[in-house]
Amino acid sequence: xxxxxxxxxxxxxxxxxxxxxxxxxxxxxxxxxxxxxxxxxxxxxxxxxxxxxxxxxxxxxxxxxxxxxxxxxxxxxxxxxxxxxxxxxxxxxxxxxxxxxxxxxxxxxxxxxxxxxxxxxxxxxxxxxxxxxxxxxxxxxxxxxxxxxxxxxxxxxxxxxxxxxxxxxxxxxxxxxxxxxxxxxxxxxxxxxxxxxxxxxxxxxxxxxxxxxxxxxxxxxxxxxxxxxxxxxxxxxxxxxxxxxxxxxxxxxxxxxxxxxxxxxxxxxxxxxxxxxxxxxxxxxxxxxxxxxxxxxxxxxxxxxxxxxxx
Amino acid sequence: xxxxxxxxxxxxxxxxxxxxxxxxxxxxxxxxxxxxxxxxxxxxxxxxxxxxxxxxxxxxxxxxxxxxxxxxxxxxxxxxxxxxxxxxxxxxxxxxxxxxxxxxxxxxxxxxxxxxxxxxxxxxxxxxxxxxxxxxxxxxxxxxxxxxxxxxxxxxxxxxxxxxxxxxxxxxxxxxxxxxxxxxxxxxxxxxxxxxxxxxxxxxxxxxxxxxxxxxxxxxxxxxxxxxxxxxxxxxxxxxxxxxxxxxxxxxxxxxxxxxxxxxxxxxxxxxxxxxxxxxxxxxxxxxxxxxxxxxxxxxxxxxxxxxxxxxxxxxxxxxxxxxxxxxxxxxxxxxxxxxxxxxxxxxxxxxxxxxxxxxxxxxxxxxxxxxxxxxxxxxxxxxxxxxxxxxxxxxxxxxxxxxxxxxxxxxxxxxxxxxxxxxxxxxxxxxxxxxxxxxxxxxxxxxxxxxxxxxxxxxxxxxxxxxxxxxxxxxxxxxxxxxxxxxxxxxxxxxxxxxxxxxxxxxxxxxxxxxxxxxxxxxxxxxxxxxxxxxxxxxxxxxxxxxxxxxxxxxxxxxxxxxxxxxxxxxx
Numbered sequence: 001x002x003x004x005x006x007x008x009x010x011x012x013x014x015x016x017x018x019x020x021x022x023x024x025x026x027x028x029x030x031x032x033x034x035x036x037x038x039x040x041x042x043x044x045x046x047x048x049x050x051x052x053x054x055x056x057x058x059x060x061x062x063x064x065x066x067x068x069x070x071x072x073x074x075x076x077x078x079x080x081x082x083x084x085x086x087x088x089x090x091x092x093x094x095x096x097x098x099x100x101x102x103x104x105x106x107x108x109x110x111x112x113x114x115x116x117x118x119x120x121x122x123x124x125x126x127x128x129x130x131x132x133x134x135x136x137x138x139x140x141x142x143x144x145x146x147x148x149x150x151x152x153x154x155x156x157x158x159x160x161x162x163x164x165x166x167x168x169x170x171x172x173x174x175x176x177x178x179x180x181x182x183x184x185x186x187x188x189x190x191x192x193x194x195x196x197x198x199x200x201x202x203x204x205x206x207x208x209x210x211x212x213x214x215x216x217x218x219x220x221x222x223x224x225x226x227x228x229x230x231x232x233x234x235x236x237x238x239x240x241x242x243x244x245x246x247x248x249x250x251x252x253x254x255x256x257x258x259x260x261x262x263x264x265x266x267x268x269x270x271x272x273x274x275x276x277x278x279x280x281x282x283x284x285x286x287x288x289x290x291x292x293x294x295x296x297x298x299x300x301x302x303x304x305x306x307x308x309x310x311x
Numbered sequence: 312x313x314x315x316x317x318x319x320x321x322x323x324x325x326x327x328x329x330x331x332x333x334x335x336x337x338x339x340x341x342x343x344x345x346x347x348x349x350x351x352x353x354x355x356x357x358x359x360x361x362x363x364x365x366x367x368x369x370x371x372x373x374x375x376x377x378x379x380x381x382x383x384x385x386x387x388x389x390x391x392x393x394x395x396x397x398x399x400x401x402x403x404x405x406x407x408x409x410x411x412x413x414x415x416x417x418x419x420x421x422x423x424x425x426x427x428x429x430x431x432x433x434x435x436x437x438x439x440x441x442x443x444x445x446x447x448x449x450x451x452x453x454x455x456x457x458x459x460x461x462x463x464x465x466x467x468x469x470x471x472x473x474x475x476x477x478x479x480x481x482x483x484x485x486x487x488x489x490x491x492x493x494x495x496x497x498x499x500x501x502x503x504x505x506x507x508x509x510x511x512x513x514x515x516x517x518x519x520x521x522x523x524x525x526x527x528x529x530x531x532x533x534x535x536x537x538x539x540x541x542x543x544x545x546x547x548x549x550x551x552x553x554x555x556x557x558x559x560x561x562x563x564x565x566x567x568x569x570x571x572x573x574x575x576x577x578x579x580x581x582x583x584x585x586x587x588x589x590x591x592x593x594x595x596x597x598x599x600x601x602x603x604x605x606x607x608x609x610x611x612x613x614x615x616x617x618x619x620x621x622x623x624x625x626x627x628x629x630x631x632x633x634x635x636x637x638x639x640x641x642x643x644x645x646x647x648x649x650x651x652x653x654x655x656x657x658x659x660x661x662x663x664x665x666x667x668x669x670x671x672x673x674x675x676x677x678x679x680x681x682x683x684x685x686x687x688x689x690x691x692x693x694x695x696x697x698x699x700x701x702x703x704x705x706x707x708x709x710x711x712x713x714x715x716x717x718x719x720x721x722x723x724x725x726x727x728x729x730x731x732x733x734x735x736x737x738x739x740x741x742x743x744x745x746x747x748x749x750x751x752x753x754x755x756x757x758x759x760x761x762x763x764x765x766x767x768x769x770x771x772x773x774x775x776x777x778x779x780x781x782x783x784x785x786x787x788x789x790x791x792x793x794x795x796x797x798x799x800x801x802x803x804x805x806x807x808x809x810x811x812x813x814x815x816x817x818x819x820x821x822x823x824x825x826x827x828x829x830x831x832x833x834x835x836x837x838x839x840x841x842x843x844x845x846x847x848x849x850x851x852x853x854x855x856x857x858x859x860x861x862x863x864x865x866x867x868x869x870x871x872x873x874x875x876x877x878x879x880x881x882x883x884x
Contacts, residue, residue, distance in 0.1 A: 032764035040800035083542035174357035258589035260561030
């Protein structure tokens, strides 16, 4: 077991290194110049700026310096916010994205599993049709539309009541989090519902369920022990990457609801060619994603007795 | 998966529905568990979120606390005034700092830290007021300006706005690293007298010193921050009407009234809360509707909503001019005058603004000099009317034919129109593409690029025409007037003309206001005659303010939102 964990961690490190390297070279080959700004600067200032960010070195040297700093956990200083370290940006803003992400994933998982199971139980009956229609909407309507619509709904609701029931935007209390998290988790919830429904249906007709029924096991116990527990496995498989995807993909929701998360930096850095922030956020998110995948694989060992983590 | 149960549906229907009922009950139980777990989790997360900092606001206007809540479009990137270059940092600094001279609520110069000043041919003297104080109670001295300006010009600082200090003697040489920084022509004679020597006579220097880069900086405080000056609330020392007391990055700021500020005609609010940071215009509108912020800008599609709500819609020119800039480099087709003339004659900016862009607050541009620029006594454009322009497709075609002959071309190759990637620039780009195809049979190829890449291509000259824009730095015609001087690095189309250089030199240094303005009048004419650019539009912004807030100011030059004269009107309901 521990050898397996170690092996996976080493693989993870190689993956992160690969992500760092690919991002580094891709970024330097993106057309455009990070140091150009509205007002043109003279050659002398340009040279000083290049020296400050180490852009005067050949690209190979820059890469080695970068890797050296990365090993020490130093991502450097942002190009656009010149007196903030990328480490500070990640440290201050990732927890916010993470809190929002965790809540969104919990919404998504709880909703997905419950609705999935519900549709499977009532297959081809009214609840099934209604939920599956909503699922299709949830998957196909992009999150910026849902975000904008739900915000508009909040405004209308608040003005109808004449008081602020739920805040329209901002961050700080539980009330600020509910709607953004729901919006953020909606796509995943829809996806998980479908997944759960199909895997439930598969299990429903399996031999062991029929055997259990024949043995006269109480229905509630069959449902929990034999159906739900088996059907949930594929859902857990995708849950890990989903957590990473939701936590990293909150850009639109963070923008609309004015939430100070990391997603904004992740996207804006690319638009502004802020090299250090691009590298910092990408490597960080990459490592986070890799870690989540490993974690899910380990969890499998506990949930599914057929999976053994020896090899 | 297969639908196996339907085959056995008839026989097992009864047991199936039994099963469904009890499974459904079980599921309902789980749903209850989930709900309970969720509420516990929400509680835990909210505690965690509280510790990670947030923006709790008490509505747009809080009369008891005498405070207002506003939104910023982005996190201020640089609050070190010697290095900041962007609009949001300028806004924050305009409230936290004060230069020697400031603009009042009518855009007129008014004494700032300097109680009086004298501008001569060869230099200037500023007398610092005795009661100007930093937010820690220490007096603002002439040395603070000397230190700040030397730091701006120090090559190691790499300040991108250093050029704005170049009228000071030796500034440019020091900034290039050719002279030590002690040689800069600025000297504090005493705590209260600042002496400036000019490189050349600079009659508009009083307008320059109001600019962000000229703000003071106190040496001992700056050194104590260990290179993190302006990075956090406690790393910033203020001498303006407000002090940044809290700053949660990316989320919110709190500006409190500076108790040591000298001017009782400014800074009426006790607190300004910037509770939200987002550039999403719809989110801002929603916040305004919900009564959470005092002011927001409106784009064209929002105007009907605003009218439905019976809001008082205000409008102002934000100062920026947008234009088609030609690539005047020699190997380019656009280097040919007849070609440029043809393009000029075949278009009409009012059609662009009124029929295509449809932004109610935009103005069709007629000149390099926007309507709000001041002349000698009145508006510049009143004293020096913009050149007449009428669309004339016939003559445009004649000029195009001449150009074709001069260039020795069979037919014109596709012309590259470099543009930004915003919806508005794409719209304008498509308009010109269609216009020149119909009127002149020319093919325009649109090259839409993100900001940094557009700048890179502009700088290296990889375009024929570029949709460019320019915003003013100071309240003087020269901020637009010197744009096409051969030495100006922002002249990215490389327009070169001795006549232009001569006129700009007069505009920079002539002490006689009439002769000086005449030069700008001639520049306006030359830009039109030589078709250096084709003016597109002057940008205006529609916005709404909470009616209880008075004295709020938006400016064409300088910080675009200014609350330093704002106060809450408690008389009306």
